[in-house]
Amino acid sequence: MKRRGSVYLLGAPGVGKGTQADLLAKQYGMSPFSTGDMLRQARKENTDLGKKAAVYMEKGQLVPDELIIGLVEQKLSKTENQGGFIFDGFPRTLLQAQALDDLLLKKKEPKLKVAFIELSIETLRERLLGRLFCPNCQKTYHVKNYPPRREGFCDSCNKPLIVREDDRPETVERRLVAYFDQTAPLIDYYKKTGNLKVVNGLGTVEQVLNALIIALELEG
Ligand code: AMP
Numbered sequence: 001m002k003r004r005g006s007v008y009l010l011g012a013p014g015v016g017k018g019t020q021a022d023l024l025a026k027q028y029g030m031s032p033f034s035t036g037d038m039l040r041q042a043r044k045e046n047t048d049l050g051k052k053a054a055v056y057m058e059k060g061q062l063v064p065d066e067l068i069i070g071l072v073e074q075k076l077s078k079t080e081n082q083g084g085f086i087f088d089g090f091p092r093t094l095l096q097a098q099a100l101d102d103l104l105l106k107k108k109e110p111k112l113k114v115a116f117i118e119l120s121i122e123t124l125r126e127r128l129l130g131r132l133f134c135p136n137c138q139k140t141y142h143v144k145n146y147p148p149r150r151e152g153f154c155d156s157c158n159k160p161l162i163v164r165e166d167d168r169p170e171t172v173e174r175r176l177v178a179y180f181d182q183t184a185p186l187i188d189y190y191k192k193t194g195n196l197k198v199v200n201g202l203g204t205v206e207q208v209l210n211a212l213i214i215a216l217e218l219e220g
Helices: 017-028 035-044 048-057 065-078 094-106 121-129 169-183 186-192 205-215
Strands: 007-010 031-034 085-088 113-118 131-133 140-142 196-200
Touching: 007 017, 007 186, 017 031, 017 085, 017 205, 031 035, 035 048, 035 065, 048 065, 065 094, 094 186, 113 186, 113 205, 121 131, 121 169, 186 196, 196 205
Parallel strands: 007 085, 007 113, 031 085, 113 196
Antiparallel strands: 131 140
């Protein structure tokens, strides 16, 4: 398999990062790397990390940097990266972004390519409030924009879909505030390092996917 660098999908919750990460991973043999999925798994297994993270996740707040950076260091050191990672939901703070740059440098990985998926706050709200989630295989759907083939059931594993607890209205608002306060400053951080591409998130899943492929120069 061709060795390629990693990419990072930057954007607010609800912008479609998880869906796009899955599609890019399938198309290009890359490895999705979602700290949100890892934390949900840790909660399911009731590990120490899972218990600590639950307190923040339930409130729609970010889990502290030291927990996240520790988790990422551990996962990256264990995972083979022949096809490149697709980072989704990490980094979310400046400290995390700096930690990732250091880790990639240490592993002698190529420079991270970053795509910022842009969407208005009204559309973000609408997307988050219509979201459905498969607790078994972690796939995300949307009642209107990306419905499962059979209503209420996952296309991949056929298990019943749920509304994630952090997709409830009051938690959605807190997650959006956390994004604008703590993650949006990363747009400037990556602009300064010269590797940020902006992609319009308002379109069909296929349109956004094609825009990402072009922005991240994944073809060829
Ligand atoms: P996500 O599925 O990426 O939206 O993540 C769900 C929740 O997990 C977030 O609302 C945070 O509480 C937590 N979380 C996931 N990734 C991170 C991260 N990189 N830094 C801090 N908290 C995170």
